[in-house]
Amino acid sequence: MKSSRVLQPIVQESTPSLIAAQLRRLIAEGALQPGAQLVEADIAKDLGVSRGPIREAIQRLTQEGLLLSIRNRGVFVAEFDDSDIRDIYEARTAVEKAAAGMLADGDHARAGAELLKRVERMDKARAAGDETGVSEADIAFHERLVELAASPRLSKMHATLLTETRMCLNRLQGRYDDESVRVAEHRGIAEAIRDGKRDLVMDRLDAHKDDAIARLLPAQEANSPAAS
Numbered sequence: 001m002k003s004s005r006v007l008q009p010i011v012q013e014s015t016p017s018l019i020a021a022q023l024r025r026l027i028a029e030g031a032l033q034p035g036a037q038l039v040e041a042d043i044a045k046d047l048g049v050s051r052g053p054i055r056e057a058i059q060r061l062t063q064e065g066l067l068l069s070i071r072n073r074g075v076f077v078a079e080f081d082d083s084d085i086r087d088i089y090e091a092r093t094a095v096e097k098a099a100a101g102m103l104a105d106g107d108h109a110r111a112g113a114e115l116l117k118r119v120e121r122m123d124k125a126r127a128a129g130d131e132t133g134v135s136e137a138d139i140a141f142h143e144r145l146v147e148l149a150a151s152p153r154l155s156k157m158h159a160t161l162l163t164e165t166r167m168c169l170n171r172l173q174g175r176y177d178d179e180s181v182r183v184a185e186h187r188g189i190a191e192a193i194r195d196g197k198r199d200l201v202m203d204r205l206d207a208h209k210d211d212a213i214a215r216l217l218p219a220q221e222a223n224s225p226a227a228s
Helices: 016-029 040-047 051-063 082-105 108-127 131-148 152-172 180-194 198-216 218-223
Strands: 067-070 074-077
Touching: 016 040, 016 051, 016 152, 040 051, 051 067, 082 108, 082 131, 082 152, 082 180, 082 198, 108 131, 108 180, 131 152, 131 180, 180 198
Parallel strands: none
Antiparallel strands: 067 074
């Protein structure tokens, strides 16, 4: 999934958080590809700011694991190997299972109904052949699932994991012969939450994780629970 967007000058007061947000978005969307080098001077010129806040923004993204600083070489967009991908999906699923458990024990009917609306948006994008739209709806579904739990700490942890997930989703494009499979997985999760079936929610979140890992790491697909 590639984006045509480029860095835009910040018209309000420049802060490291605003700059980090722009860079984070471009990394997530694939406009800044894994392995790409970031040059402070070039970014400062594009944004029309000094190098000080650029340096601080880069430090923030390095701490988040989205950038890698290599001594005497520079700063690069992180590249994920197989173990990184597994770790990202395991961590994200752990956060989502905690949030989903809270939803299943609370007003699960309302939460499930809202998540099903996200699924319908995904299905409309699928029907239109909009693969990027499907991925965006995918992210929106998971983001809303955690938001509905109303846990600031879960949301904070999930935010960074979603940026890394977006990077993985760029690699998932073309891995589905039929996007309806992807839609069905999300619908199943939403329906289990709606019905307050806690154990089923957990099983379906795990199955969703296993399926994504199997598609991202085809060599291990035969040993994945998703392949059985």
